[in-house]
Amino acid sequence: MSTDATALFLTSDEIADLADPDEYVDPVREGYRERGHGAPAKPRTTLFNDGPAGMLTGYLAILPETGAMGGYTYAAGFEGRDAHFTLPLFDADSGEPLALLDGASMNPLKTGAAGAVGLDALARADATDLAVIGSGTQARGQVRAAATVRDLERVEVYSPTQEHREAFAAEMNEALDATVAAVASSAAAVEGADVVVTATNASDPVFDGDVLEPGTHVTAMGQYNPAKRELDTTTIERATYVADLRARVTQDAGSFMYAMEEGVVDEDDVHAELGEVLVGDAPGRESPEDITVFDSGGTAIETVAAGKMLYDRAREAGVGEEIPFAPASRAMD
Known part of the structure; x- marks a missing residue:
């Protein structure tokens, strides 16, 4: 008869003390390399509710070399008008539960790490000037992670609320070696930038693609809904377009889907998945x-990779609460 498995429950506060933002990048890079070698992953499934308004989202990945698999599930909105993130993590060999993570504090860090991995694979090696559109938690995660893969000298931030962008600049000036400045328009941020990061909830494009100079890299992480399009058709048409998961592109990559509707691109214009670039199956930047x-709309690849790193560190540090899980074979005992 099978015995109970033991999993580790980790709170958001415990997770926040286990790893710095830069320490998420290497595990997430390895996760996407595994995907490039064929590791299974599926894009998000999202269920929407009207009354009260909210959504329930989940996605899955198996990372055999990392030794873990799992699903990331979160509820957002509803009457609480907030979001809650959970990550069940399983052993990739035995299938037994390893951990259950409260994903609040890790969420912007694992997402930022995915953006940094994409930036590192696609941006020019000499990129030093970064523009960020958005000033919330996700924007902070993106910029902090970007600074781990490029020697940033200047960061320009724009968001519609002056108080928010100025607070962001003040905080990031303390956190980074780069000079961080708030600017009065997205055009002022994007013009002359080597890297542009969009981290918004915008339903309409947040900058004019004609402003992008040759050689610019763009990371878009807020466009995971068909109705949201942070990037305009010009940007999509001009760019070598790489997705975190190819299956996402026609499901919820709003900017690309809109450009398809406009007839300027089709599915053949998806250059590659990030994992394919990392393992050399597709070129990244060629000029x-x-x-x-x-x-970077979000997948369980970065979530499972980050979760396993956190789990291993927690075991080493003796952090977390042990919780029992009964196997299904005992259900009728």
Whole structure:
């Protein structure tokens, strides 16, 4: 008869103390390399509710070399008008539960790490000037992670609320070696930038693609809904377009889907998945003049990779609460 398995429950506060933002990048890179070698992953499934308004979202990945698999599930909106993230993590060999993670504090860090991996694979090696559109938690995660893969000298931030962008600049000036400045328009941020990061909830494009100079890299991480399009058709048409998961592109990559509707691109214009670039199955940047886009809408690849790193660290540190899980074979005992 099978015995109970033991999993580790980790709170958001415990997770926040286990790893710095830069320490998420290497595990997430390895996760996407595994995907490039064929590791299974599926894009998100989202269920929407009207009364009260909200959504329930989940996605899955198996990372055999990392030794873990899992699903990331979160509820957002509803009467609480907030979001809650959970990550069940399983052993990739035995299938037994390893951990249950409260994903609040890890969420912007694992997402930021995915953006940094895409940036590192696609941006020019000499990129030093970064523009960020958005000033929330996700924007902070993206910028902090970007600074781990490029020697940033200047960061320009724009968001519609002056108080928010100025607070972001003040905080990031303390956190980074780069000079961080708030600017009064997205055009002022994007013009002359080597890297542009969009981290917004915008339903309409947040900058004009004609402003992008040759050689710019763009990471878009807020466009995981068909009705949201942070990037305009010009940007999509001009760019070498790389997605985190190809299956996402026609499901919820709003900017690319809109550009398809406009007839300027089709599915053949999806250059590659990030994992394919990382393992050399597809080229990334082929010229210093290329404009590149990484569509980082979110997958369980970065979540499972980050979760396993956190689990291993927690075991070493003796952090977390042991919780029992009964196997299904005992259900009728």
